[in-house]
Amino acid sequence: MGCEREPRARAPDARRGDRGRSGGLEGLPGERRPPPVTWRRARAGGRARIGSRRGGLGPPEDKGPRRAGARAAGGAGIAHVLLRRVAAFAASLVAASEGQCKRCPLLRPSRGVRLLADRGAPRPGLAGVRGTGRQLRAAVSALPPARAGTGLGAESTFEKQMQIIRILRHVAVARGAVQRPLRSCWMSVLPVRCLGNSSSQIPENASFHSAASSEADPPRILITGGLGQLGVGLANLLRKQFGEENVILSDIKKPPNYVLHRGPFIYADVLDYKRLREIVVNHRITWLFHYSALLSAAGEANVPLARAVNITGLHHVLDIATEYHLRLFVPSTIAVFGPTSPRNPAPDLCTQRPRTIYGVSKVHMELMGEYYYYRYGLDFRCLRYPGIISADSEPGGGTTDYAVHIFHEATRRGKFECNLKANTRLPMMYISDCLRATLEVMNAPAESLSLRTYNISAMSFTPGELAQEVRRHLPEFQITYQVDPMRQAIADSWPMNLDDSNARKDWGWRHDIDLPELVTKMLNFHGSDTRVAQTN
Known part of the structure; x- marks a missing residue:
């Protein structure tokens, strides 16, 4: 009398969406439908x-x-x-x-x-x-x-x-x-x-990481690629502001003794993701300065290595900085511009079609950093450096390194052979201005930054103008030109000046050192004080 329960293998019902033994939906004969949910x-x-x-x-x-x-x-x-x-x-x-x-x-x-x-x-x-x-x-x-x-x-x-x-x-x-x-x-x-x-x-049991330090505590800082042109000087400034033990310098090279005596140093390879992550966790890092990179000329000589260090290493740093909520600084460069970019001056936002692996990797870095900022809220900050001139570091394989090498040769031998044409104009900056700009943008309130990447500039000169200024101190100095076609092609694709008006407006950037002060500081540092005094 009552209705019997239907057997399990009954005729397909369109309303109920019955399934066969295999779990798939059955429909018209020969018709295959996706499995249900x-x-x-x-x-x-x-x-x-x-x-x-x-x-x-x-x-x-x-x-x-x-x-x-x-x-x-x-x-x-x-x-x-x-x-x-x-x-x-x-x-x-x-x-x-x-x-x-x-x-x-x-x-x-x-x-x-x-x-x-x-x-x-x-x-x-x-x-x-x-x-x-x-x-x-x-x-x-x-x-x-x-x-x-x-x-x-x-x-x-x-x-x-x-x-x-x-x-x-x-x-x-x-x-x-x-x-x-x-x-x-x-x-x-x-x-x-x-x-x-x-x-x-997004799993149900996802764990949420959070920053453990308070605003009153000084930041715990890690500098990758710290034995390059800028890392040691930056570490010295940061240690004066935040304390010696709060700034950790790292690299894959063996450090000189004076670096070891000034503060903590550890081995860190940006291509080793697990080890880099352990360093951030064990040392409670909150700020990360990522300076590991192969520069323009060195990168062209070894493109696979430049691609690995400049791009894969960057991806490791971005993921770790996002996971542990670090404030991340990565320097950019005038190498991000190309032949189709405005050259005099180059604004913050313009066409960027570089012709070197170094420039390509830096454009990639700028875009990835901005993406992580908007997508994940990563506190990413970046400055486009011009050619940086420093007295206490050797040339590192960059196209603008002639402006460093000329002072070494002028004080040692009194002559210099330049690998660029005498009229090649490029933007330059003394290292003290560069490091101060880096600290200023990292300390700037987040709400004052309208961009994630800023141009900064100080001066612009040619090899001929630099040699003329050196002769004011060393009249016997001689310069000759043996042009390197690869370096000259790179320099010709870069801008002659940078427009840094946004940096000056947003966070008050100002440079201190111009060409005359630059030459005096460099010659004095390299032991030409007596010769300069006699000339003057």
């Missing part, structure tokens, strides 16, 4: 629980009004369900953050709806969401489930992922995960390994 929505708190059936992924089953939940189609639906799930979790915790991070877009009524509500969906009012988590829970519960065929594409999926990230950042603040006061909500609290183009890459 069931999205369940818990009734309490508007939380969505993602559950997979035996059939794997596929269209949702219709279980009637009782189980009418989120119906996700493709990546956009997954992102929508994850958004609802994370937002519901955030709702129970956001009340604890009252009074914190008031500039967060999640808590602004004018933008909160845009962050939590789907496009085209009714937008509940969030006027009082700052005060209570109850209202936020109500707003989240009012979000409609995603429906198949809503036209949500890859762009909408990305936007939903960004909403999830912003909500989780706010949750971390609410739970006290970040131990020091935040200047804004853009400080990332997500591990970089959990972020990707697919929402399935």
Whole structure:
């Protein structure tokens, strides 16, 4: 009399979406459909629980009004369900953050709806969401489930992922995960390994890292490639400001004794990701200056090595800095410009088509750093250095190194053979101005920076003009020209001047040393004091 329960292997039913033994959907004879997936929505708190059936992924089953939940189609639906799930979790915790991070877009009524509500969906009012988590829970519960065929594409999926990230950042603040006061909500609290183009890459048990030092503590600083032209001088300045033990110099070369006596030094290879990560963790690093690179002429002589050090090493540094919330500085160079770039002067933003592996890798660095800033909130800062002239370092294989080498030869032999033409004009800067600019941009408030990469400049001269200024101190000095075609081609593709007006406006950059002061300092350092005094 009563209806008997149907056997399991019954005829396919279009409404129920039955599956065969293999777990796939059965339809018309010979028709193959993708395997199904069931999205369940818990009734309490508007939380969505993602559950997979035996059939794997596929269209949702219709279980009637009782189980009418989120119906996700493709990546956009997954992102929508994850958004609802994370937002519901955030709702129970956001009340604890009252009074914190008031500039967060999640808590602004004018933008909160845009962050939590789907496009085209009714937008509940969030006027009082700052005060209570109850209202936020109500707003989240009012979000409609995603429906198949809503036209949500890859762009909408990305936007939903960004909403999830912003909500989780706010949750971390609410739970006290970040131990020091935040200047804004853009400080990332997500591990970089959990972020990707697919929402399935965000696991349920993801751990959230946070900065452990307070604002009152001095930064713990690591300098990679520290035995190059700039690293040792930068370490000396940083140690004067933050303390000797808080600045760690690193390189793959054996350091001279005077470097070891001035402060901590460790071996660090930027191509060894695991070791570099251990250094950051063990030494509690908060600032990272990444100077490891092969310069222009040296890079052209060994392109595979330059590609590995300048690009792969950069990727390691970016990932580690993002994961551990470091303030990252990476220097750029005039080598990022090419023959089609404006040359007199070159602005901050213009066409960049370099012709060297060094320049290509630095353009890549600028773009990746800016991407990580906007995508993950990485505090990335960069300066485009002109040719840097320093007295206490040997030439390192750069095209502008003639301006350093000329002083070594002038004091030792009284003559110099230049590998560039006498009228090749390039922007230059004395090392003290360069290091001071680096410290100033790293100490500048984040809100004052309108760019991630700035030009800086001080002077511009040719080899002929530099030789003429040297003769004012050493009349017997002689210069000859034996042009290197490769170096000359590189120099001809670089700008003659840099426009640094944005740096001067945003964070008050000013240079101190011009050409006459530069020549005097360099000659005095190289032991020509007596000869200069006799000449004068």
